[in-house]
Amino acid sequence: MSREILERFPVQLEVPIAWGEMDSFQHVNNLVYLRWFESARMAYFSQLNYEGVMQETGIGPILRDSRIRYRIPLTYPGNIISATRITRLEEDRFSMEHLVYSLEHEAVAAEGDAVVVCVDYNKNAKAAIPEYYREHILSTEPIKPEIFD
Amino acid sequence: MSREILERFPVQLEVPIAWGEMDSFQHVNNLVYLRWFESARMAYFSQLNYEGVMQETGIGPILRDSRIRYRIPLTYPGNIISATRITRLEEDRFSMEHLVYSLEHEAVAAEGDAVVVCVDYNKNAKAAIPEYYREHILSTEPIKPEIFD
Amino acid sequence: MSREILERFPVQLEVPIAWGEMDSFQHVNNLVYLRWFESARMAYFSQLNYEGVMQETGIGPILRDSRIRYRIPLTYPGNIISATRITRLEEDRFSMEHLVYSLEHEAVAAEGDAVVVCVDYNKNAKAAIPEYYREHILSTEPIKPEIFD
Amino acid sequence: MSREILERFPVQLEVPIAWGEMDSFQHVNNLVYLRWFESARMAYFSQLNYEGVMQETGIGPILRDSRIRYRIPLTYPGNIISATRITRLEEDRFSMEHLVYSLEHEAVAAEGDAVVVCVDYNKNAKAAIPEYYREHILSTEPIKPEIFD
Numbered sequence: 001m002s003r004e005i006l007e008r009f010p011v012q013l014e015v016p017i018a019w020g021e022m023d024s025f026q027h028v029n030n031l032v033y034l035r036w037f038e039s040a041r042m043a044y045f046s047q048l049n050y051e052g053v054m055q056e057t058g059i060g061p062i063l064r065d066s067r068i069r070y071r072i073p074l075t076y077p078g079n080i081i082s083a084t085r086i087t088r089l090e091e092d093r094f095s096m097e098h099l100v101y102s103l104e105h106e107a108v109a110a111e112g113d114a115v116v117v118c119v120d121y122n123k124n125a126k127a128a129i130p131e132y133y134r135e136h137i138l139s140t141e142p143i144k145p146e147i148f149d
Numbered sequence: 150m151s152r153e154i155l156e157r158f159p160v161q162l163e164v165p166i167a168w169g170e171m172d173s174f175q176h177v178n179n180l181v182y183l184r185w186f187e188s189a190r191m192a193y194f195s196q197l198n199y200e201g202v203m204q205e206t207g208i209g210p211i212l213r214d215s216r217i218r219y220r221i222p223l224t225y226p227g228n229i230i231s232a233t234r235i236t237r238l239e240e241d242r243f244s245m246e247h248l249v250y251s252l253e254h255e256a257v258a259a260e261g262d263a264v265v266v267c268v269d270y271n272k273n274a275k276a277a278i279p280e281y282y283r284e285h286i287l288s289t290e291p292i293k294p295e296i297f298d
Numbered sequence: 299m300s301r302e303i304l305e306r307f308p309v310q311l312e313v314p315i316a317w318g319e320m321d322s323f324q325h326v327n328n329l330v331y332l333r334w335f336e337s338a339r340m341a342y343f344s345q346l347n348y349e350g351v352m353q354e355t356g357i358g359p360i361l362r363d364s365r366i367r368y369r370i371p372l373t374y375p376g377n378i379i380s381a382t383r384i385t386r387l388e389e390d391r392f393s394m395e396h397l398v399y400s401l402e403h404e405a406v407a408a409e410g411d412a413v414v415v416c417v418d419y420n421k422n423a424k425a426a427i428p429e430y431y432r433e434h435i436l437s438t439e440p441i442k443p444e445i446f447d
Numbered sequence: 448m449s450r451e452i453l454e455r456f457p458v459q460l461e462v463p464i465a466w467g468e469m470d471s472f473q474h475v476n477n478l479v480y481l482r483w484f485e486s487a488r489m490a491y492f493s494q495l496n497y498e499g500v501m502q503e504t505g506i507g508p509i510l511r512d513s514r515i516r517y518r519i520p521l522t523y524p525g526n527i528i529s530a531t532r533i534t535r536l537e538e539d540r541f542s543m544e545h546l547v548y549s550l551e552h553e554a555v556a557a558e559g560d561a562v563v564v565c566v567d568y569n570k571n572a573k574a575a576i577p578e579y580y581r582e583h584i585l586s587t588e589p590i591k592p593e594i595f596d
Contacts (some may be wrong), residue, residue, distance in 0.1 A: 013464060019489035020327055020482055024374075026321040030212050031180045031186065031318065035467055038179065042466035046524070063179050065218040073211075076322075077493070165313060168340035169333055169478065171471040173523075177469055184318055191317035195375070225471075226344070328485065328510050334476065360475050365514040370492045 003106045005108065006101055008142050009083035009100070011044045014103075014139065019121050027073040033110045034068065036082035037098045038098075044084055048133045058122040061072035065092065078104040085139050091149040092126040093117045094137070155250055155258065157292050158232035160193045163252075169223045176222040182259045183217065185231035190263065193245070194232055196289075197282045202210045207271040208279050213242065217261035227253040229248045235286050240298040241275040243286070303406065304399055306379035306441050311344045312401075317374045325371040331408045332366065334380035335396045339412065342382055342394070344429045345438075356420040357428050362391065368412035376402040384435050390424040391415045391446040392435070452555065453548055455590050456530035461550075466523045474520040478558045481515065483529035484545040490547065491531055491543070492585075495580045505569040511540065515559035517547050520543045525551040532585050538596040539573040540564045541584070 006012060015036055023029040045061060054060040074080070081101040088095035093115055102108040120127035137145060164185055172178040177243060194210060203209040223229070228251040237244035244264050251258040269276035286294060304310060313334055321327040343359060352358040372378070379399040384395035395412050400407040418425035436442060453459060455458055470476040492508060501507040521527070528548040535542035542562050549556040567574035584592060 002154060013463070015465075016460070016486075018462075018482060018486045020321055020329065020485050022322040023318055024322060024324045026322040029318055030215070031183050035465060036185055038291050038467050039463075039465045042523075062222075067181070067214070067216040069214040070212060076489075135211070164316075165311070165337075167313075167333060169336050169470055169476055172467055173469040173471060173473045175471045180467065184316060188314075188317050191374075196304045211425070214340045247425075318560055328513070332478050336492075361517060363514070364477070364514040367512040368510060371509075408520050433569070 002106065003101065004075060004124055006081060006099070009085045009097075009099065010140050011040050011047070011085070012083045013040050013043055014081050015039065017074060017076045017078045017128060022076055027075060029144050030070065030116060033070065033100055034066070036060055036100050037066065037068070037084070037114065040082040040084040040098065041116075041126065044086070048136055050123065050133075053130050053132055054118060054121075057120075059118055059120050059127045059129060062114045062119050064115040064117045065120060066098075066114040067120045068087060068110055069099075070111040071107050072107060074102060078102060080109060083126050085143070086145050087113070088148065089129060089134065091128055094129060094133075094145070109121050117119055153252065155230060155232050155248070158234045158246075158248065159289050159291060160189050160196070160232050161232045161258060162189050163228055163230050164188065165221060166225045166227045166229065169183060171225055176224055179219065182249055183215070183220065183227060183287065185205040185232070185249050186215065186217070186234055186263065188232040189247065190245060190265075193235070197285055199282075202279050202281055203270075206269075206279060208267055208269050208276045210265045211268050213264040213266045215247075215263040217247075219259050221251060221254050221258040221268060222249060223258055227251060229258060234292070235290060235294050236262070237295045238278060238283065238286065238298065241279055241295070243278060245281075261281070263277055300404065301399065304379060304381050304397070306396075307383045308438050308440060309338050309345070309380045309383070310379050311341055312339050312377055312379050313337065315372060315374045315376045315378065320374055325373055329373065331368065332364070332399055334378060334398050335366070335382070335410060335412065338380040338382040338396065338413075339394060342384070347432055348431075351421070351428050351430055355418075355428060357416055357418050357425045359414045360417050362413040362415045364412040365412060366396075366408055368408050369404050370400060370405060370407040372400060372407055378398060378407060382445050383408065383441070385411070385437055386444045386446065387427060387432065389437065390428055392427060392431075392443070418426065449553065450548065453528060453530050453546070455531045456544075457589060458487050458532070458545065459528050459530045460487050461526055461528050462486065462491055464521060464525045464527065469523055471528045473582050474522060477517065479516065480547055481513070483527060483547050484515070484531070484559060484561065485502060487529040487531040488563075490542060491533070495583055498587040500577050500579055501568075504567075504577060506565055506567050508563045509566050510525070511564045513545075513559060513561040515545075515557055517557050519549060519552050519554060519556040520558045521549060521556055527556060532587055532590070533592050534560070535595065536576060536581065536584065537592045540573055541576060541580075541592070562591065585589065
């Protein structure tokens with residue numbers, strides 16, 4: 001599994017492993033991978049101008065669920081790439097694929113996915129994906145997301 | 150959804166929410182729920198005498214994957230109960246159900262599951278679930294796990 | 299060093315140690331003690347109605363510095379008490395003493411102090427300690443803080 | 448305060464701020480700065496071959512105390528440099544200076560220091576600084592540490 005696997009991901013962050021992220025099993029703690037997922041997700045949200053959209057419309061993203069499959073126990077020192085892409089658009093939610101790629105192992109250390117729901121915080125109710133998100137996603141994702149709506 | 154939902158869980162930990170566990174969305178960060186899952190899982194592993202079994206046989210548990218569904222955004226202050234039970238035994242792995250119950254909301258704040266694989270660290274290979282685990286699980290779980298092996 | 303040492307602290311929180319808070323030296327990571335300090339500090343701030351005071355006056359507390367002395371390496375499982383008190387009032391700041399008491403060791407596991415500055419977020423400048431804080435502190439601290447102003 | 452201030456530090460790590468490291472005051476949480484201190488400290492320990500020395504002699508470093516002065520509240524996104532140097536050698540301990548430099552602010556965001564004690568884990572007692580540490584420190588620190596022994 002080489003680094004080519006990253007090509008389909010429009011968001012990629014390189015992050016150094018901190019020593020203190022290892023737990024008493026002497027591997028990177030299982031939560032840290034989720035922090036890497038989150039960091040990539042927030043980087044994507046920034047590209048979607050989620051703060052500006054929130055101010056204008058009151059609509060913002062909220063994490064509904066996530067799933068992770070651990071493949072390689074990681075240790076300090078090392079660097080990983082946290083990559084994400086949007087794979088599916090529904091009316092009020094979208095799905096993201098996540099990957100953690102270890103530069104030391106030259107292999108995928110974990111993979112997962114997440115569903116993000118759009119919420120209108122003024123109405124406290126689910127809301128349609130903002131048009132700005134949708135356009136940005138469709139114009140920048142290397143592989144077009146599936147569309148269900 | 151009342152607290153009766155907890156009855157089927159043999160492991161239950163009450164944990165106070167720390168102020169510093171909220172993120173800049175002013176809710177408890179998504180990782181913290183996974184820490185609560187982990188705390189209940191490790192409490193269960195202690196009941197399985199995983200450290201003693203590891204020393205004797207070289208076999209120990211490793212988290213293979215996990216999944217979480219967020220239901221209620223939580224805030225400080227408050228207390229949760231992190232509950233877990235084993236739902237399924239396979240030859241070299243078992244499945245756990247996780248629940249985070251909010252005492253303030255009197256409702257399930259998150260639920261999930263995880264698969265734990267048994268590894269023989271001497272052989273660096275998967276191993277059958279240690280007999281001690283299996284007996285303890287079958288004799289203490291209020292609802293018998295499904296068995297596939 | 300017995301539990302009597304806690305008597306002079308008006309704020310005391312009991313917190314369970316999480317397994318995942320141990321690092322690869324197999325002790326509770328040094329940061330976790332600071333989280334316990336923070337939790338006690340925020341509990342004290344709540345007693346000072348810091349959110350209400352902030353909304354009314356624009357003035358809130360900010361951590362300026364802190365110091366910690368580690369005495370006992372802790373391990374999971376166990377419970378600690380995080381205790382804090384205010385020891386000194388100056389015009390625009392106050393000093394806090396912190397203690398982490400291990401219930402397993404029946405001894406102080408760490409101690410420290412912190413200086414908290416009051417900031418007027420509207421003017422982006424230091425501000426005098428709000429009168430409400432001062433009255434609450436002076437009427438509830440078992441040992442009167444030193445006053446410098 | 449320009450970046451020249453970093454020149455005297457033999458260990459410097461660049462670390463990206465993670466979104467999830469901000470707390471509900473919408474600044475990087477106070478603990479995160481200590482994680483950055485720790486990361487630089489562990490990088491220094493690696494240069495001292497602390498794991499090899501530990502295996503050979505049973506002697507390793509343990510954090511005795513630390514102190515931090517916060518100067519600039521940080522926000523995501525951004526990158527910091529965590530720098531450390533050893534400023535003082537005593538018989539069984541050494542002192543470290545820590546700096547967190549914000550690349551966005553082009554200024555010191557926090558500074559602190561720490562005392563690290565050498566412990567003989569076989570004897571469970573304090574031990575003299577291993578000769579290998581001492582030689583490495585004296586031959587690589589741009590500013591010679593004070594020596595007290």
